[in-house]
Amino acid sequence: MFLGVDWGAFVVVFLVALAATAVIVTSFALGIRAFAAGAEEPAGAGAGPGPGPGADGGTAAVAAGPVSRPAGATAAGLACFAVGVAAVLYGLWMIVPQFH
Amino acid sequence: MDVLVTVMLVIVVALVFDFTNGFHDTANAMATSVATGALRPKVAVLISAVLNLVGAFLSTEVASTVSNGLIREGEGGVQVTPVMIFAGLVGAVLWNLATWYLGLPSSSSHALFGGLIGAAVIGAGIGSVDFAVVLSKVVLPAIISPVVAGVVALVATYAAYRITRQATLRGSTAAFRHGQTVSASLVSLAHGTNDAQKTMGVITLTLIAAGYQGAGTGPQLWVIVACGLAIALGTYLGGWRIMRTVGKRITDVKAPQGFAAETSSAATILISSHLGFALSTTQVTSGSIVGAGLGAKLATVHWGVVGKIASAWVFTLPAAALVGGVSAWLASTSTAGLVVVALLALGGGLAFAFLARRHPVTHETVNDGDEAPAAAQPAGASRQQGE
Numbered sequence: 001m002f003l004g005v006d007w008g009a010f011v012v013v014f015l016v017a018l019a020a021t022a023v024i025v026t027s028f029a030l031g032i033r034a035f036a037a038g039a040e041e042p043a044g045a046g047a048g049p050g051p052g053p054g055a056d057g058g059t060a061a062v063a064a065g066p067v068s069r070p071a072g073a074t075a076a077g078l079a080c081f082a083v084g085v086a087a088v089l090y091g092l093w094m095i096v097p098q099f100h
Numbered sequence: 101m102d103v104l105v106t107v108m109l110v111i112v113v114a115l116v117f118d119f120t121n122g123f124h125d126t127a128n129a130m131a132t133s134v135a136t137g138a139l140r141p142k143v144a145v146l147i148s149a150v151l152n153l154v155g156a157f158l159s160t161e162v163a164s165t166v167s168n169g170l171i172r173e174g175e176g177g178v179q180v181t182p183v184m185i186f187a188g189l190v191g192a193v194l195w196n197l198a199t200w201y202l203g204l205p206s207s208s209s210h211a212l213f214g215g216l217i218g219a220a221v222i223g224a225g226i227g228s229v230d231f232a233v234v235l236s237k238v239v240l241p242a243i244i245s246p247v248v249a250g251v252v253a254l255v256a257t258y259a260a261y262r263i264t265r266q267a268t269l270r271g272s273t274a275a276f277r278h279g280q281t282v283s284a285s286l287v288s289l290a291h292g293t294n295d296a297q298k299t300m301g302v303i304t305l306t307l308i309a310a311g312y313q314g315a316g317t318g319p320q321l322w323v324i325v326a327c328g329l330a331i332a333l334g335t336y337l338g339g340w341r342i343m344r345t346v347g348k349r350i351t352d353v354k355a356p357q358g359f360a361a362e363t364s365s366a367a368t369i370l371i372s373s374h375l376g377f378a379l380s381t382t383q384v385t386s387g388s389i390v391g392a393g394l395g396a397k398l399a400t401v402h403w404g405v406v407g408k409i410a411s412a413w414v415f416t417l418p419a420a421a422l423v424g425g426v427s428a429w430l431a432s433t434s435t436a437g438l439v440v441v442a443l444l445a446l447g448g449g450l451a452f453a454f455l456a457r458r459h460p461v462t463h464e465t466v467n468d469g470d471e472a473p474a475a476a477q478p479a480g481a482s483r484q485q486g487e
Contacts, residue, residue, distance in 0.1 A: 005236045009375055014248045017368040018255065024363055025256040028279055029263035029272075029356075036269035084279065091286050094370045095293055097159050 024087045031080030037073035102435045103310050106182045109442055110306045113189040115330045118299040120196040121208040122152060122334025125295065127342040128205065128385040129287040132358035134466055135347030138277035141338070141463035148288040149336035155292020156328030160319055162301035169233045170213055171220045178224035182306050183431050183438065184216065189302070190445045191215030191424030195416060197452040203341035203461070204412040207380040209298065213238055214420030219428035221421070242413055245379040246387025249368045253388040256360035257395030266397070267356045276355035283362035290369050291381050292331065299327045340461040346386070348467060351393030351401045361392035
């Protein structure tokens with residue numbers, strides 16, 4: 001306790017939030033990557049690196065033809081997205097006081 | 101009779117405060133979703149409003165004191181009177197409207213604390229305020245929360261871009277938008293459970309203090325319904341001015357950044373409330389967005405805007421305290437003084453609404469990112485730009 005603040009609690013919040021967010025965002029991004037496997041690079045992908053205006057035109061990327069994706073990649077992608085779903089359910093459990 | 105008038109005024113102003121709270125904080129959850137196009141503006145505020153309403157019904161346990169220990173209440177301390185609560189609420193509402201007019205996100209809870217502190221200083225002297233608690237519960241968390249959330253969001257944004265090859269992979273933008281919608285919805289629900297409850301507490305404690313309700317009892321059904329509806333209506337009408345600042349002007353938020361920022365905010369808010377010291381939604385989400393701006397290549401953080409927001413936070417407590425103090429001074433004279441304060445507050449609120457109408461920000465212009473204020477243009481021109 002210094003200046004009346006429980007600094008340890010802040011450190012705990014920081015570390016847990018960092019770990020949880022890193023796991024969720026990483027698995028979600030890996031899920032995207034797995035689902036994109038086998039697909040050709042979408043047109044215009046090279047043109048807009050990073051958060052440029054080109055990268056935001058997601059509809060073009062979504063609309064690009066059928067995907068020939070290996071079954072393993074599909075399974076891995078689903079597993080990755082499942083982490084996100086589990087996190088959301090846990091979040092709901094934390095929010096709703098009636099659950100605990 | 102006087103007590104009844106005071107209590108009725110407190111309830112009305114408390115509900116107005118609740119409304120401005122929703123109005124102000126729509127931006128926290130939904131600004132990034134609106135900015136990235138994950139949700140159409142009207143849909144975003146509707147989702148947020150419904151979740152705030154649901155949240156209000158989920159969590160109805162009220163605090164035992166209005167000020168959470170900032171004012172030495174109870175035995176050996178001062179009695180927080182309904183007039184002081186009224187004056188504090190007036191200060192909070194006017195500060196919320198001022199920051200809304202300027203398009204700056206700021207914590208509604210801090211405005212309320214400021215207003216109450218001002219009213220307590222006038223009503224019961226400077227000794228009634230516990231400044232150590234002000235430092236530990238208000239000032240320091242306001243500095244730490246955005247930093248914590250910002251670092252988390254920075255790391256998350258970097259990872260999101262890195263893994264998806266700067267979001268060029270097939271479907272990545274669409275996927276990030278979906279993910280962002282979900283995490284923003286969690287932020288909205290958490291907001292409803294936290295913030296509607298504060299107003300319920302204020303009204304319930306006032307009813308108890310005035311003898312209309314037994315001590316230690318929870319909020320009555322009509323109080324829960326009224327608070328839930330007030331915050332939901334405020335959320336739905338949407339503080340577009342603040343949303344534009346948060347979604348477009350701190351940094352131009354893209355889908356991966358929005359997803360990373362909202363996930364960081366949701367995690368930080370949920371974990372801190374789970375550990376028993378809920379951090380301010382406004383401070384966490386603002387920090388997350390700055391972090392998301394810093395974590396992406398080629399993204400620019402407009403530090404001028406960040407500086408304006410930071411100074412608004414510095415002024416929140418003293419400014420609301422000043423208005424709360426003056427209101428308490430006027431209102432404590434007589435019932436007539438109380439009514440005069442109510443009328444002046446109404447006039448002040450209408451003045452801000454009138455000023456805002458001169459260069460409005462609507463759901464159509466909420467994504468105008470130019471730093472050049474739309475203020476300088478006629479309303480018609482800026483509306484066309486938004487389409």
